[in-house]
Amino acid sequence: MNRRDFLRITAAAAPIVISKWDAAFANTLPPAGRVRPGDAGWPSGEAWEKLSQTVDGRLLKLNSPFDNCAGVDCAQLWESLSNPFFLGDEPALTQTLGWVDAWTSRPSTYAVAVRSTRDVVAAINFARDHNLRLVIKGGGHSYHGTSNAADSLLVWTRHMDTVTIHDAFVPSGCEGQQPAPAVSVGAGVLWGKAYNEVTTRAGRYVQGGGCLTVGVAGLIQSGGFGSFSKAYGLAAASLLEAEVVTADGEARTANACTNPDLYWAIKGGGGGSFGVIxxxxxxxxxxxxxxxxxxxxxxxxxxxxxxxxxxxxxxxxADALFNPTWGEQIVFRAGNRLVINMLFQGIDEKQAKATWQPFLDWLKEAETDFRLEADPVFIAAPARHFWDPHFLEKVPGAVLFDDRPGASADNIFWTGNLREAGQVLHGYQSAWLPASLLGSHQREALAEMLFAASRHRSVALHTNKGLAGAPPAVLEQVRDTATNPAAFQAFALLICAAGGPSAYPGIAGREPDAAKARADADAVGKAMSEVRRLVPNAGCYVAESDFFEEHWQEAFWGTNYPRLLTVKDRYDPDGLFFSHHGVGSERWSADGFKRRA
Incomplete structure (x- = not known):
């Protein structure tokens, strides 16, 4: 039996299991549909006021900033949408404003701006007891729109931003375990702050994401690939312990010794499916x-x-870069252009140049066929300054700063991420490429596929997001995560995507370009068809994937999905935590409001 057949049988059996559970516990199940404003079951004003008092006044009534833009000039708002820190500090917005024909960023009705575990417990208990749709947002970078939903209650973790360095940490209940240097972060910490505290100030490295405004908690729950994943593994594999508030309102410790099943599931099982971290x-x-x-x-x-x-x-x-030293991107673009943006660790500038010299010599020998549009650049910096805002300020074009009055001088983001702030997606697909394609017997087919795909749309090899080539010790750690096992055999994640500038439906002159979006989505689909001819069942990365993925359970998690569903049933049997294509979401309507029969 192959993997696809196994998962289909498991999925087919799931309703039988659920129906037996329903029969035994029918009196404890919530109603078939969650309530919306105006419904008979929607909480009264007195109930909301009581929640507000419980969370010390941190209950917010939300309205979209776009509500006041119809027919008036909102130039300042549109300018602000290019600042990811503005987007992150506005609980009614998300970092991506939508995906044409998929979703549009909509604010929750209320948000609890949580600052403590006690606040989170109160919000979860309120949502459960009143049968509300619940949403969780930290960094707000979900391409699938999972950190927003109209008519919901938002648990907004942005202000849980403490960072604590440990010289020797032992997880609770694991007293015999060897102490390890570690860092504890609140659920609202962004990777830029984590790197600045751990690397710039403490002189250590924590494995995280490339984008500095992505939330730590969201990345861990997605698995978490950074620029140096082949050297240090997944961010999720570095997780020693988490505090998770589950659907019953209990704050649980999750580590290898306490609630180990929950610990495993949050290491790559998808954001917001098992509780609030x-x-x-x-x-x-x-x-x-x-x-x-x-x-x-x-x-x-x-x-x-x-x-x-x-x-x-x-x-x-395959010969020189397929190792833990190198990561990041090789991009194949239309117009017969090759763009190389690779990062390295552990070697200096001279060694990096020497590594690339054979390739540069080959180009020079065939200079009549090739032209350098951007000359080779090799830069090495002391690792401690790689995320140092004050150091990067002196590097022309490297970073942009939060330009709002009074903003922290440490609020930086890579210039290359500017176009992602406030974007509207047109299409986004990914596929794991197995390392076997680098072998001499398959490399020709790989090159032909990359050429054919680039005729439709640019495709990028994110070599840091495939774990083949990592040391055995790193692979051993990452195998103890919920990430699709296809990632462990892949040398890269191929991504093909398209998007447009900030836009919002219903605002004249600022609406998404639907015709262009659909044409772009078609081109992405055609490019990925070329990929799937070579790798038919590649699987993809849950955080960077197609909103419309049909076989998402297998594509995102492979053979891990049945185990994830078991953990879901143990800690969230009523499905309080819902997200698009999240674990257990097949039991609910697309918007998460109605339970499917």
């Missing part, structure tokens, strides 16, 4: 001497020379 403690690592960048852009003079260039760069990657 309030605190995470992550293992930290010794810093290498240097982190650095290697970048260049090459244009081929013809289709045939571009095919040769693709074949050569993949051969070079």
């Amino acid at each position: 309030t605190r995470l403690t992550l293992r930290t690592h010794a810093l290498p001497e240097f982190f650095g960048l290697a970048a260049m852009t090459i244009r081929a003079g013809s289709d045939e020379s571009y095919k040769r260039l693709i074949a050569r760069v993949m051969e070079f990657y």
Whole structure:
């Protein structure tokens, strides 16, 4: 029996199991539909006021900033949408404003701006007792729109932002375990702050994401790939302990010794499916001497020379870069352009140049066929300064700062992430590419696929998001996560995506360009069809995937899905925690308000 058949049988059996559970516990189940404002069961004003008092006045009534823009000039709002810190500090907004034909960012009716575990418990108990749709938002970077829903109660963790460094941490209940250097972060901490505290100030490394405004909690629950994943593994694999408030309102410790099933599930099982994480403690690592960048852009003079260039760069990657030193992107674009943006760790600038010299020599020998549109750049910096805002301020074009009056001088984000702030997605798909494609017998087919896909839309190999090539000890740790096992055999995650600038339905002159979006989505689909001809059942990364993925259980988690569903049933049997294509979401309507029969 293959993996797909196994999962289909499991999915088919799930309703039988659920129906037996329903029969035995029918009197304890919530109503078939969650309530909305105006419904008979919607909480009274007195009930909301009581919740507000319980959380010390941190209950917020939300309205969309776009509500006041119809027919008036909202130039300042549209300008602010390019600042990810503005988006993150506005509980009615999300970092991505929508996906054409999929979802649009809508504010919750109320939010609890939680600052403590006690606040989270109060919000969860209120939502459960009043049968409300519940949403969780920290960084708010979900491409699938899972951190927003109209007519809901939002648990907004942005203000839970403490960071504590540990020289020797032992998880609760694991007293015989070897102490490890670690960092504890609140649920609202962003990776930029985590790196600044751990690396800049404490001289250690914590494995996290590349985008500095992504939330730590969300990334951990998605698995978490950073630029140096082949060296340090998944961010989720560094998790030593978490505090999770589950659907019954209990604050539970989750680690290898206490609630180990919950601990495993939140390490890659998807954000907001098992509870609200309030605190995470992550293992930290010794810093290498240097982190650095290697970048260049090459244009081929013809289709045939571009095919040769693709074949050569993949051969070079297999021989020289397929190791823990290198990560990040090789991009194949229309117009026969190859864009290289690779990061390295543990070597200096001279060693990085020496690594690439054979490839550069090959280009020079065939200079009539290829032209450098952006000359090779090799930069190495002391690792301790890689996320140091004061150091990066002196590097031209590297970062942008939060430009709001009174904003922290530490609020930085990579210039390359600017176009993602307030974006509207048109399409987004990904696929794990197995390392076997790098072998001499399959490399030609790999190059042909990359060329064919680039005829429709640019495709990027995120080499840091495939764990093949990592050391055995790293692979051993990441296998103890809920991440799709396909990632462990992959040398890269291929991503093909399209999007547009900030836009919002119903605002004249600012509406999404639906025609362009659908054309872009069609091009993404055609490019990915070329990929799937070579890798039919590749699977994909839950955080960077197609909103419309049909077989999402298998695509996101592979053979781990049945186990994740078991954990879901133990800690959230009534499905309080719902997100689009989250564990157990097949039991609910697409908006999470109606239970399916």
